Amino acid sequence: MTAPLQLRDYACAKVRRRLDSYLAGELSVDLSHEILEHLDRCPECRAESDAREKLRASFRRVAGATPGPRDGFEDEVRALLLRTPLKRPIGAGLLLAASLVLGAGVTGWLVLSRALAPEASRGADVVALDATAADFAALNHKNCARAGKWPRQAASPEAFTGHLDPRLAAAARAAVERLPGYAPVAAHECAHAGEMIFHIILRRPSDETPDGLVSVVVTRPGSALAARAAATTRLGTSRRLGYTVAGERASDGRLVLVVSSANERETTEMERAVLPALASAIAVR
Amino acid sequence: MGLFSVPSTPADRVREDFDREAWPHFREIYRAALRLARRPAEAEDLAQEVFLQAWKSFARFERGTNCRAWLYRILWNVNQQRVRKKVPVPLGSDGEARLAETLAAEEPTPTEIRDEEVASALEALSSEHREILILSDVEEFSYKEISTILRVPIGTVMSRLSRARSALRQKVRGTAAATALFANRPAAEGGTP
Numbered sequence: 167m168t169a170p171l172q173l174r175d176y177a178c179a180k181v182r183r184r185l186d187s188y189l190a191g192e193l194s195v196d197l198s199h200e201i202l203e204h205l206d207r208c209p210e211c212r213a214e215s216d217a218r219e220k221l222r223a224s225f226r227r228v229a230g231a232t233p234g235p236r237d238g239f240e241d242e243v244r245a246l247l248l249r250t251p252l253k254r255p256i257g258a259g260l261l262l263a264a265s266l267v268l269g270a271g272v273t274g275w276l277v278l279s280r281a282l283a284p285e286a287s288r289g290a291d292v293v294a295l296d297a298t299a300a301d302f303a304a305l306n307h308k309n310c311a312r313a314g315k316w317p318r319q320a321a322s323p324e325a326f327t328g329h330l331d332p333r334l335a336a337a338a339r340a341a342v343e344r345l346p347g348y349a350p351v352a353a354h355e356c357a358h359a360g361e362m363i364f365h366i367i368l369r370r371p372s373d374e375t376p377d378g379l380v381s382v383v384v385t386r387p388g389s390a391l392a393a394r395a396a397a398t399t400r401l402g403t404s405r406r407l408g409y410t411v412a413g414e415r416a417s418d419g420r421l422v423l424v425v426s427s428a429n430e431r432e433t434t435e436m437e438r439a440v441l442p443a444l445a446s447a448i449a450v451r
Numbered sequence: 452m453g454l455f456s457v458p459s460t461p462a463d464r465v466r467e468d469f470d471r472e473a474w475p476h477f478r479e480i481y482r483a484a485l486r487l488a489r490r491p492a493e494a495e496d497l498a499q500e501v502f503l504q505a506w507k508s509f510a511r512f513e514r515g516t517n518c519r520a521w522l523y524r525i526l527w528n529v530n531q532q533r534v535r536k537k538v539p540v541p542l543g544s545d546g547e548a549r550l551a552e553t554l555a556a557e558e559p560t561p562t563e564i565r566d567e568e569v570a571s572a573l574e575a576l577s578s579e580h581r582e583i584l585i586l587s588d589v590e591e592f593s594y595k596e597i598s599t600i601l602r603v604p605i606g607t608v609m610s611r612l613s614r615a616r617s618a619l620r621q622k623v624r625g626t627a628a629a630t631a632l633f634a635n636r637p638a639a640e641g642g643t644p
Contacts, residue, residue: 186612186613186616187609190587190588190594190612192593192594210559213559213562214559214560216562217559217560217561217562217564218560218616218620220562220564221560221564221569221619221620221623222588224564224565224566224569225569225573225584225588225589225619226588226589227566227569228566228569228570228573229486229573229581229584229585229588229589230589232482232485232486233482233485233491234478234481234482235477235478235481235482235494235495235498236491239481239495239498240477240478242499243477243498243499243502243503244474246499246503247469247502247503247506250503250506250507360593360594360595386591388591389591390517390591390592390593390596393519
């Protein structure tokens with residue numbers, strides 16, 4: 167049991183009120199960072215947050231444990247649909263195709279090929295990075311990594327990963343190890359546009375300007391963004407908001423995205439370097 | 452799947468779209484139906500009706516938007532009709548629970564929680580609370596998507612979810628306390644020798 171709640175502080179009350187939305191990834195970047203900062207300082211609220219996260223995980227296990235349909239049921243329904251005539255068929259497939267082509271033209275993808283990617287090696291062709299995924303990562307980089315008051319480098323290993331659960335801490339350390347010369351700045355879970363993500367911030371060697379900051383963004387496996395991008399994403403880079411985003415889907419369904427001010431080649435190399443390390447450190451939940 | 456390999460008839464195209472956008476969610480929708488209806492036979496009826504309606508109205512589905520949420524919206528709609536045919540739940544229960552939640556000050560959430568305790572807490576929740584928690588935490592829909600599925604304003608989603616979460620915590624605290632009473636453990640404050 168955590169200590170009985172004594173809301174000494176208006177800040178605690180405010181954080182507790184928003185804690186569930188924070189855990190659900192529904193708060194704005196600013197608000198979730200306010201909460202993150204508070205959780206770093208306040209052991210009681212941190213304990214409450216951990217307890218709620220545990221309850222959430224248990225609820226997910228309990229309520230999500232539902233058996234699938236019996237064998238044959240899917241085929242029965244499919245057969246029924248095939249017998250059911252359509253009233254007003256439309257040529258929507260063409261529309262979809264047209265909008266995809268238009269979208270690809272406007273955003274100007276750079277498609278890269280890659281031999282060693284875990285997903286790409288299985289998939290047929292390497293295709294463009296999903297636009298929503300790229301925007302999402304670039305925005306988070308802009309609003310969190312660049313707008314936040316981060317130190318030049320994390321003061322200590324403890325300051326970098328001490329507050330994280332062991333799995334995420336290992337992932338953050340693994341990512342840094344795979345990028346020699348890059349300095350660890352911060353690692354945390356944050357929320358952006360309804361997605362809870364794991365965010366690692368690094369700094370390029372000898373670059374103390376905001377342009378030296380690099381974000382590694384890892385989504386949750388079943389998240390809406392990962393699901394949306396899953397159908398199309400293998401590997402790609404894209405320029406968004408003036409940054410380069412390189413991203414890929416790990417074998418457990420998470421998206422791993424790297425955002426930097428460097429060029430495409432460099433950003434892709436970073437993404438290639440961190441993906442296997444992150445994938446092995448973060449087991450499928 | 453070639454983008455430019457145009458199928459022969461419009462109906463074929465719709466079928467192809469349906470296969471790509473809706474069908475992959477079939478098993479998930481069945482499981483969601485089972486969580487709502489609780490009995491496999493009723494879940495089958497529900498899932499079949501959802502896909503039948505989705506198929507018939509697929510022309511109205513806006514391509515490229517969230518098909519999964521669209522199917523859930525139909526599921527909730529069909530389920531509403533199913534529930535309405537049944538004997539309604541006594542009106543008082545939900546209101547009372549809500550009153551109790553409002554009055555109770557939030558105690559800390561227990562740190563040691565067993566799945567069995569959560570399972571019994573889940574059973575004790577009102578169906579309204581159980582459903583919205585499942586949409587948010589199991590199906591991982593955003594507040595906005597839940598508001599589309601349940602056809603309620605986003606503010607209602609937020610307040611209902613908040614009540615549901617605090618009801619769940621309260622129930623878990625209740626079962627955890629009961630478990631602790633039966634467990635052979637020294638009392639927390641000093642206790643008897």
